[in-house]
Amino acid sequence: MSDLSLRLDSVDLNTAGAARRGAAQVSDYFALLKPRVMSLVVFSGFAGLYAAPGELHPFLAAVAVLCIAVNAGAAGAINMWYERDIDAVMERTRGRPLPRGKMDPQEALAFGVVLSLFSVMLMGMAVNWVAAGLLALANGFYVFVYTIWLKRRTPQNIVIGGAAGAFPPMIGWAAVTGGVDLHSFVLFALIFFWTPPHFWALALYRQGDYAKAKVPMLPVVAGRAATKRQIMAYSLLLAPLGVLPALLGTAGVIYGTVAAAMGTFFVLLAAAVLRASDDSADSRARGDRVARQLFGYSILYLFVLFTLLIIDRAPGLLAQTGGFGGLAG
């Protein structure tokens, strides 16, 4: 299947809306950076950096977090450039700068590419080249593997593509330690296995949007029942994985206890989604409400876990609680 055939015929490739020269405002460039996605990336990147053993000058740590943020935003801008055709037909995304014709698509692409290069080079020069390499890998994975290659071809798009979003804590960790180890890999795996239930919950109640844009999200291609089973399977994998940082000594007892409790509730919500019937419009609306709850809860789950990871490492707070035996010291 050629790449062009994956494009929506009804949307002009050059401009989803007719771009007016000079119409873009500073806020439109900011919107290109997907600030809401960026905030989670920054947070998890900071958590990885803070939880890592070792020391990094506070200013260099701030530069590392800035590079992670700018790089994620730049990847988002390139993603918006490539997806301007489907963004124009999806309710959730039609308010973005490119579908509204606020700027020329090439301008958005150039903005994303320049910021990507800038953030990788600065990370390499200011912090270390392992972190910079991982940053470049995360960017390339999101743009080429997820956005260009997988998203329009397979319902497993967010499973593999989700790896791009899992890199930030590993990058933060590498910024301090200069390498990758089991601890940072577990943090990577935590986000990797969190991503499918998170996005498929969204896709369940936004199914119509994805179908209209011809994006092969799992509910569109395999149906709601199969999606719910997959959500359940990934939730069952995620719940024990969430506790692993405490078992490895990356985090303490309080983290482990909360992760176990929240992971259990995650599985219970996934079970509620699985049980929800799709027989009638009413029951389907109820099912959508549960899916929306799971989506919201999944954000809270990750936010709380990474917050506790930070608190556990904060001197004088909970650090003395130690791990559940500190298998890895």
Added chain:
Amino acid sequence: MYMAGDDDKDRQQRQRKKNLALLAVLLAFVVVVYFVSIIRMGGG
């Protein structure tokens, strides 16, 4: 009533804001590189 002059004025204002934002970003970049250099040369 629509006036062509208003459109030009809006465009100039938007462009001015974009130029100032770019200037701020460039200045911030210079400051960051300066402090990174100082820290790295100090063995940080």
